[in-house]
Amino acid sequence: AQSVSQHNHHVILSEAASLELGCNYSYGGTVNLFWYVQYPGQHLQLLLKYFSGDPLVKGIKGFEAEFIKSKFSFNLRKPSVQWSDTAEYFCAVNAGRGSTLGRLYFGRGTQLTVWP
Amino acid sequence: KAGVTQTPRYLIKTRGQQVTLSCSPISGHRSVSWYQQTPGQGLQFLFEYFSETQRNKGNFPGRFSGRQFSNSRSEMNVSTLELGDSALYLCASSSHGTVVQETQYFGPGTRLLVL
Numbered sequence: 624a625q626s627v628s629q630h631n632h633h634v635i636l637s638e639a640a641s642l643e644l645g646c647n648y649s650y651g652g653t654v655n656l657f658w659y660v661q662y663p664g665q666h667l668q669l670l671l672k673y674f675s676g677d678p679l680v681k682g683i684k685g686f687e688a689e690f691i692k693s694k695f696s697f698n699l700r701k702p703s704v705q706w707s708d709t710a711e712y713f714c715a716v717n718a719g720r721g722s723t724l725g726r727l728y729f730g731r732g733t734q735l736t737v738w739p
Numbered sequence: 740k741a742g743v744t745q746t747p748r749y750l751i752k753t754r755g756q757q758v759t760l761s762c763s764p765i766s767g768h769r770s771v772s773w774y775q776q777t778p779g780q781g782l783q784f785l786f787e788y789f790s791e792t793q794r795n796k797g798n799f800p801g802r803f804s805g806r807q808f809s810n811s812r813s814e815m816n817v818s819t820l821e822l823g824d825s826a827l828y829l830c831a832s833s834s835h836g837t838v839v840q841e842t843q844y845f846g847p848g849t850r851l852l853v854l
Contacts, residue, residue, distance in 0.1 A: 729782035
């Protein structure tokens with residue numbers, strides 16, 4: 624079975640600091656990778672996804688993630704965080720080619736707190 | 740366009756009872772997935788339905804079941820509730836459930852407390 628590890632449970636940053644959230648997965652085949660975000664009181668929403676092509680993926684709100692196949696990693700980055708980025712971030716994966724979107728394996732999540 | 744809606748939003752049950760949760764996908768979406776979210780286990784996949792057929796199933800006991808109706812609305816049922824079933828149950832929908840073209844939209848969840 625696939626599994627996803629997010630190394631940081633809680634990250635605290637000041638505004639304008641750079642962010643990198645780690646995500647590693649265990650699956651030897653082709654994968655599709657996702658980052659979801661849950662702002663306080665809101666639904667889970669998609670930040671970005673990777674399914675093929677350029678391993679550097681850009682998402683909404685200035686976030687990007689890089690897929691490094693050799694390291695089984697899909698780390699999320701943002702060069703300068705804002706207070707409004709305070710949220711919980713989830714990395715997710717599903718098996719690749721031909722697989723359906725509906726079956727995702729999620730990491731445990733990283734709570735990001737940004738101080739103004 | 741209205742988002743994914745789930746009813747009820749909160750539910751309290753006692754051990755041994757059964758419960759039915761409902762999910763209405765975004766209009767036009769035919770794929771519905773269910774997830775269980777707990778502090779201990781995180782987000783775990785329960786099932787995926789597409790056009791009234793179960794397409795995938797996660798590693799949950801048979802007490803957990805689901806179905807999808809012709810209008811794409813979905814229900815999940817948990818029988819003989821246990822304390823460990825206390826969780827937030829999330830529903831997500833997408834048009835066809837294909838990774839390349841689509842985004843999966845999540846509902847607000849139903850919070851179930853089993854006493």
